Every structure is written in C-alpha cells, then in structure tokens.
Amino acid sequence: MGKLFREYLNNSCVYSCSNCHTHLAAEDALVSKAFQGRLGRAYLFNEVVNIECGPAEEKMLMTGLHSIRDVHCSHCRAYLGWKYEMAFEQEQKYKVGKVILEKEHTQKENGWR
Numbered sequence: 001m002g003k004l005f006r007e008y009l010n011n012s013c014v015y016s017c018s019n020c021h022t023h024l025a026a027e028d029a030l031v032s033k034a035f036q037g038r039l040g041r042a043y044l045f046n047e048v049v050n051i052e053c054g055p056a057e058e059k060m061l062m063t064g065l066h067s068i069r070d071v072h073c074s075h076c077r078a079y080l081g082w083k084y085e086m087a088f089e090q091e092q093k094y095k096v097g098k099v100i101l102e103k104e105h106t107q108k109e110n111g112w113r
C-alpha cells in the first residue's frame, strides 16, 4: 500500500527525512527551533508535507495538556515527531495544526545553512 506520490518542495532550503531524503518542510515554514523533542532538540513548523499521522492521544507535556498525533515519514515510515491536534491552555493554542519535527530525524537537504 505504498504511496507513490511524494511532494517536492521548490524552496532552496528544505528539511528532509534523514532516512530517505523525502522532503518534509521548507525553511519558510519554520516557526521555532526552541522545542524539546523526545530525542533532543525539535523544530516547530507551520506546514509539513509527506507525513502520516497516528491516532490522537492526550499527553501531558512540559507546557500543559495537549492532544497530539505521532508523525511518521509517509515514504519510509520513520518516526519524525508529532502534530498538535488540540491544546488545552489558552497560550498554547497557537501550536494547534502545527508539526514538531525532531532534529535527530531531519536533515537539511543539499546541506544549506
């Protein structure tokens, strides 16, 4: 049941899956690099492509209760991070619909800086 279509981002600065190089997000979509993932530093993006979301789960994070979905690469199925489905604290609601990608699992395609 593999998905044949992969979306390609036309930006010169693209974050991709560190395992299979599938494009994930453009640098323009980056909101913040100041997030803590399960494996270390993590980035928050407005928009991420070529991902599959798992079931929504309620999790108590450092910033309060959130409903999140694990996010996997749609090509190689590697774990990448999570998507915010719902936030219960008013000041965290800006994250809803946005996606965290673990730095550990992403790379800068073509080695841009």
Ligand SMILES: [Zn+2]
Pocket (backbone or CB within 6 Å): 017, 018, 019, 020, 021, 022, 073, 074, 075, 076, 077, 078
């Ligand atoms: Zn991948």
